[in-house]
Amino acid sequence: MFENVQAAPADKILGLMMQFREDPRDNKLDLGVGVYKDSHGDTPVLAAVKSAELRLFDSQKTKAYVGVQGDKEFCAEMASLVLGDSVSMDRARICQAPGGTGALSILSMLIGRTAPDATVWLSDPTWPNHMPLLKNARLKTQQYPYYDTKNGKLLFDGMMEALSAAKPGDVLLVHGCCHNPTGADLDLAQWAAIADLCLEKGLLPFVDFAYLGFGDGLEEDAAGLRLLASKVPEMLIAASCSKNFGVYRERVGAAMIIAAAPAQAEATFTQLMSVTRAVYSMPPDHGAAIVRMVLTDPHLKSEWITELNDMRNRMLKLRSGFAEALRRESNSSRFDFIADQRGMFSRLGIAPEEIDRIRADHGIYIVGDSRINIAGLPDNRLDEVARAIVSSIE
Ligand SMILES: Cc1ncc(COP(=O)(O)O)c(C=O)c1O
The missing domain is CATH 3.90.1150.10 (Aspartate Aminotransferase, domain 1)
Structure with missing residues (x-):
């Protein structure tokens, strides 16, 4: 072979x-x-992470599986950290994932399963792992212009013009903040224009949120994503805790689905759970348990x-x-x-x-x-x- x-x-x-x-x-x-x-x-290792880790070491009684969704309290905390009150939580479903990459991958496979003909539009340039993981999910891809490297400028008009060729049901992958590799982010007016475009053309926004808190602050960095979430009926989000909690090797992230109605969110989530069950079955616990402990303890x-x-x-x-x-x-x-x-x-x-x-x-x-x-x-x-x-x- x-x-x-x-x-x-x-x-x-x-x-x-x-x-x-x-x-x-x-x-x-x-x-x-x-x-x-x-x-x-x-x-x-962040001090808050180390303290939570020590507490976890003392309090953990079992290493039995955490279940296919992962740590439910972690998921709820991540939803509130990322989405705030931008969307009614009965339209959202969240699962733990092995890092932002794991979340991006299972959500891409979900797209492959539910909308196999969709094209995913991604920025040029983008994080080098986006293309391979979308290809792994057998998705079609196209790039939209995003950044003029020579002049250090965002190409928003070029981006919008290219996206006018997107078809209803296509997916628009955007970086939530701290765009990798350019550092050039959308402003709030541009996020609003993207929300209008998604509504007008029937596009599904897919936000890669790997650097929450690394740009201007926790609330500021989430503002664009939340604006989008408040306007569109459906959305996917892949959040990573690798950078903001410094837990890179623990592989902690969350995959989020927002649907137009609770029943649709639930049905789509069962498909996502069936994707993860076949790929890695259950997520790892340690890192997510630490993040959950940090987020639920006011001092930490x-x-x-x-x-x-x-x-x-x-x-x-x-x-x-x-x-x-x-x-x-x-x-x-x-x-x-x-x-x-x-x-x-x-x-x-x-x-x-x-x-x-x-x-x-x-x-x-x-x-x-x-x-x-x-x-x-x-x-x-x-x-x-x-x-x-x-x-x-x-
Ligand atoms: C834009 C972007 N998305 C996702 C990730 C994935 O992060 P993780 O290490 O949590 O898989 C990274 C990491 O470098 C990234 O830069």
Whole structure:
């Protein structure tokens, strides 16, 4: 069976990480990595998470299966964190999923099962795993223009124009906030226009919500998604807890279905549960139990919010500091967009040979599409990194 199998194409980001590990230079810097880093370059366990974990260790009495939906209290807490009161909860059904990727995958398979002819429209560019997971669900895909990398600008008019070709029943995949890889987000007026478009054309919005709290705040980051949810009859949401709770390896996420009426939500949810039953049967418990404990304990929740605010404020400070350093070094406003964008990522908009030069000459590792992880910037080296970049692109 395996004698004619060709190796899958190498994952570029993982390849870069390997090259970084082997680089002997002391001052090397990895801006390609996809996790939050603090000012020491670490990705620590949050204190609120650690406390919940210790409590869980003491109180847990069984390792029996959690059931196909997962932890119901976790699901209810996630629904209120993400949706607020934008939608009547009897029209919503939520299940726990193994990370945002797990939620995206099972929801994509649900689309494949219930609307196999639908085309899923996704942004160009988008998170590199969207396309493969939609293909795994055997869905048709098309991309809409989203971002002009050269000028650091959102292409909203181009996006809306491309979407005018979408057919009723097609699916519109959008990033809830902190767009990966561009950091360019929709404003509220644009979310409202998207809601109108979905209503007008009968499109199903599918929101990938992986960075809640990493942009401007928990409420602010959810505002666009909630506006959309308050207007459309049906919607899918894949939420991740990997970044905002720092529980990457525990695989915690939630898949949400909103339907026009409670009975439709319930019927669709049974299909989703039948998808998950066949793929992984039951979700893992540990990470979701921790998130549930943090969200239901007022003390832990407020500790978590403080830690989340600290992560976000660090990234906002790095954004403005780095944009300023680049302005000074380049004597231009070319990189000012970095200060206006949100979340962990931005694209520098520089050429592949410039990226190679920055790596070779300065040991700074940047992904081939020029995406950098803002959180990977060391606070005390902004000028040095800006100088290295500017000297390599002139
Ligand atoms: C846009 C986007 N969606 C989903 C995910 C998936 O996150 P998780 O690690 O929870 O599967 C990521 C992670 O990098 C992401 O950037």
